[in-house]
Amino acid sequence: MRIACGAPGRGLILFLCIVLLPLTAVSAGNDRSKERLAMVTEQIVARGVKDPVTLAAMREVPRHRFVPLVQAASAYDDRPLPIGHGQTISQPFIVAYMTETIQPGPGKKILEIGTGSGYQAAILAAAGAEVYSIEIIPALADSATQRLRKLGYAAVRTRAADGYYGWAEHAPFDAIIVTAATEFVPPPLIEQLKDGGLMIVPVGSPFFMQTLMLVQKTGETTTSTSLMPVRFVPFQRAE
Numbered sequence: 001m002r003i004a005c006g007a008p009g010r011g012l013i014l015f016l017c018i019v020l021l022p023l024t025a026v027s028a029g030n031d032r033s034k035e036r037l038a039m040v041t042e043q044i045v046a047r048g049v050k051d052p053v054t055l056a057a058m059r060e061v062p063r064h065r066f067v068p069l070v071q072a073a074s075a076y077d078d079r080p081l082p083i084g085h086g087q088t089i090s091q092p093f094i095v096a097y098m099t100e101t102i103q104p105g106p107g108k109k110i111l112e113i114g115t116g117s118g119y120q121a122a123i124l125a126a127a128g129a130e131v132y133s134i135e136i137i138p139a140l141a142d143s144a145t146q147r148l149r150k151l152g153y154a155a156v157r158t159r160a161a162d163g164y165y166g167w168a169e170h171a172p173f174d175a176i177i178v179t180a181a182t183e184f185v186p187p188p189l190i191e192q193l194k195d196g197g198l199m200i201v202p203v204g205s206p207f208f209m210q211t212l213m214l215v216q217k218t219g220e221t222t223t224s225t226s227l228m229p230v231r232f233v234p235f236q237r238a239e
């Protein structure tokens, strides 16, 4: 009798475990907006990023959808994360700082070198900019393109190529953001900056710390300012 009574109980528990619990987990885990808002307050605003457009984009874009599934729980940690092929998605603060520095917004045309996961490109798009992004590893270029499309950032134009040469067909750009460490600023990128344009780029040896540089172009003159020490994956060249 006990066993007969217990059977529906077990069935109900099984139903709860198999059907309802995973559903709850999925809906609770999908959005992660609490973690994202905490990331912006504790890691980004706390370190001095103020631009409202940048902060709104950082609050909006679901960073956990840009990292491999096994990294999703760490997506809002205060550090870079591996995204496969030996590459990384930058620390949230660095993404916000670089975004704020190049002043994205509606009507701005921005070129990114190093699409990686597509996260920085999505942040620039969420800030209202027209975004062009180049990635040298074809598999990453493909997956980032699909991800951007799926998450509603289909307007980002992507290309699998060596970003050293920029994207001449769409030049000049209001801003260029390079997310891999280069020993010198590629001359084609300077050429493709608008008069008055801004470029942010980590410059230095790939084996040590690099310096995040702000390059400003005014007429024929370019000026460079050192912003902060950083560590990025190396800028690669096509064979």
Ligand code: SAH
Residues within 6 Å of the ligand: 083, 087, 088, 089, 090, 113, 114, 115, 116, 117, 118, 119, 120, 121, 134, 135, 136, 137, 140, 161, 162, 163, 164, 179, 180, 233, 234, 235, 236, 237, 238
């Ligand atoms: N911005 C990315 C992170 C980039 S990691 C994000 O938000 O996820 C740096 C990326 O630059 C890597 O994916 C690397 O493959 C790419 N890269 C390195 N050298 C490059 C080059 N010459 N042209 C284009 N992409 C390059």
